[in-house]
Amino acid sequence: MLVTAPHSASAAPARQRYRVAIIGGGPAGCACALALAQLGVHEVIVIEAGDYTQFRIGESIPPEANRLFQALGIARDFFAEAHAPCHGSCSYWGSEKRGYNDALMNPLGHGWHLERTRFNQFLARQARLRGAEVLMHASLAASAPVPGGGHGLELALGAPGSLRQASIHADLVVDASGTRAVFARQRGSRKVDSLPLVCLAMRFAPPAGGGGHADTGLTHLEAVEHGWWYGAHLPDATLLLAFYGDAATVKAQRLQQVGHWLAWLAAAPNTAALARGMVPLAGGVQSFPAPSYCLDQLHGEGWLAIGDAASAYDPVTSQGIVKALANGMAAAGAVAGQSTLGDVAHTVTQRYGQYLAQRRQYYSWEQRWPDAPFWRQLHAGAEAPAAQVRASGPVPAR
Ligand SMILES: Cc1cc2nc3c(=O)[nH]c(=O)nc-3n(C[C@H](O)[C@H](O)[C@H](O)COP(=O)(O)OP(=O)(O)OC[C@H]3O[C@@H](n4cnc5c(N)ncnc54)[C@H](O)[C@@H]3O)c2cc1C
Numbered sequence: 001m002l003v004t005a006p007h008s009a010s011a012a013p014a015r016q017r018y019r020v021a022i023i024g025g026g027p028a029g030c031a032c033a034l035a036l037a038q039l040g041v042h043e044v045i046v047i048e049a050g051d052y053t054q055f056r057i058g059e060s061i062p063p064e065a066n067r068l069f070q071a072l073g074i075a076r077d078f079f080a081e082a083h084a085p086c087h088g089s090c091s092y093w094g095s096e097k098r099g100y101n102d103a104l105m106n107p108l109g110h111g112w113h114l115e116r117t118r119f120n121q122f123l124a125r126q127a128r129l130r131g132a133e134v135l136m137h138a139s140l141a142a143s144a145p146v147p148g149g150g151h152g153l154e155l156a157l158g159a160p161g162s163l164r165q166a167s168i169h170a171d172l173v174v175d176a177s178g179t180r181a182v183f184a185r186q187r188g189s190r191k192v193d194s195l196p197l198v199c200l201a202m203r204f205a206p207p208a209g210g211g212g213h214a215d216t217g218l219t220h221l222e223a224v225e226h227g228w229w230y231g232a233h234l235p236d237a238t239l240l241l242a243f244y245g246d247a248a249t250v251k252a253q254r255l256q257q258v259g260h261w262l263a264w265l266a267a268a269p270n271t272a273a274l275a276r277g278m279v280p281l282a283g284g285v286q287s288f289p290a291p292s293y294c295l296d297q298l299h300g301e302g303w304l305a306i307g308d309a310a311s312a313y314d315p316v317t318s319q320g321i322v323k324a325l326a327n328g329m330a331a332a333g334a335v336a337g338q339s340t341l342g343d344v345a346h347t348v349t350q351r352y353g354q355y356l357a358q359r360r361q362y363y364s365w366e367q368r369w370p371d372a373p374f375w376r377q378l379h380a381g382a383e384a385p386a387a388q389v390r391a392s393g394p395v396p397a398r
Helices: 025-039 062-074 074-080 117-130 182-186 247-252 258-266 269-275 319-337 341-364 373-379
Strands: 017-023 046-049 083-084 088-092 098-102 111-113 133-135 139-145 151-158 166-174 192-193 197-205 219-224 227-233 239-245 286-290 293-295 301-306
Touching: 017 025, 017 151, 025 046, 025 062, 025 117, 025 319, 062 111, 062 319, 117 133, 139 182, 166 182, 166 319, 182 219, 197 247, 197 258, 219 269, 227 269, 239 258, 239 269, 247 258, 247 341, 247 373, 258 269, 293 341, 301 341, 319 341, 341 373
Parallel strands: 017 046, 017 166, 046 133, 088 219, 166 301
Antiparallel strands: 083 111, 088 098, 139 151, 151 166, 192 293, 197 239, 197 286, 219 227, 227 239
């Protein structure tokens, strides 16, 4: 087992040959490594370009995550991490009336507001403790099938910003590289997009001496004419507020500028109330693409894409992390022979169809601005077949 210290430059891989190489050490990759260890599959390497110190967005997880933590054998350690409980959502969606979705009656308990960087560090640590090699500062540069029709794939790894390269052989590759889908795209896969959004986020801290808006333990949503606002109190007592809209509006309104962003916040009174008395953190407005897509080809000879590499969901569903964990577990099952790579790919495609239906339904509940370009685009398309929709995230209440 190779233990790479945080912040260090990339170490060399401990071996030259691996049973499984997982590209990307986010929730999908780490869950896959954990589940492989449970199934007795060893010689597993997780290749991670970063070092788990950068701020990551994506912090609300639904109660369903608790079941996945149990299945992965990490529930007790996760609870000890003391992230902030999320008891449901509070939304202004479809009318000015406040609605609630409460986790009180949920047999799986409450969800969580994560300190996301710490959560990713935790998953990588757990994967290492179960025997996986987690190689940080190592990025997949190139890949190719073994020449001459041999078994497996050759991978060239590079350390970002360094000329040093290493090459390894893997019997099987799991692409868990997030929206870069780096390995799958090297194999020719293409993303089939569905209305990407842009997220513009700012973080706030309580004023010195205390005060500010008290944590409600709820995820906050507020629909506005050109998109919607999201708010969550994080375990470190900061408040994250984010506006989601389409790229054209964001650019035309110059919402990346703090002054413009704050003016739009002021026009969303329920969200603005959360920030009252709070102090903006340095760093200004951070912009994140929030794509929605599925790959046209999710697996091939000796490889499979999972998590956001395979399909990405609109953050309104808050399903991205549980999808990543569940995909990681399913991929491990296929590697261990409990199913096939094709079975996992089929499930990913099927779930993507259900997600699209769920997304259309959520957006159809807001009809106050039918002529606004944002809502017109999201209302376009067929009505969601209700039977396919299973809601468990911070669902807009109605
Ligand atoms: C604005 C926004 C808000 C969101 N909010 C939520 C939310 O509230 N709740 C929720 O559940 N989901 C949310 N999501 C989605 C969620 O963050 C993702 O679905 C989830 O992180 C997917 O996990 P993953 O492991 O598949 O990918 P990632 O978490 O993206 O991990 C991929 C990893 O691969 C690494 N990598 C990339 N390229 C390479 C390479 N070439 N070589 C090696 N490593 C590489 C990256 O460094 C990264 O660590 C949000 C997403 C966005 C964009």
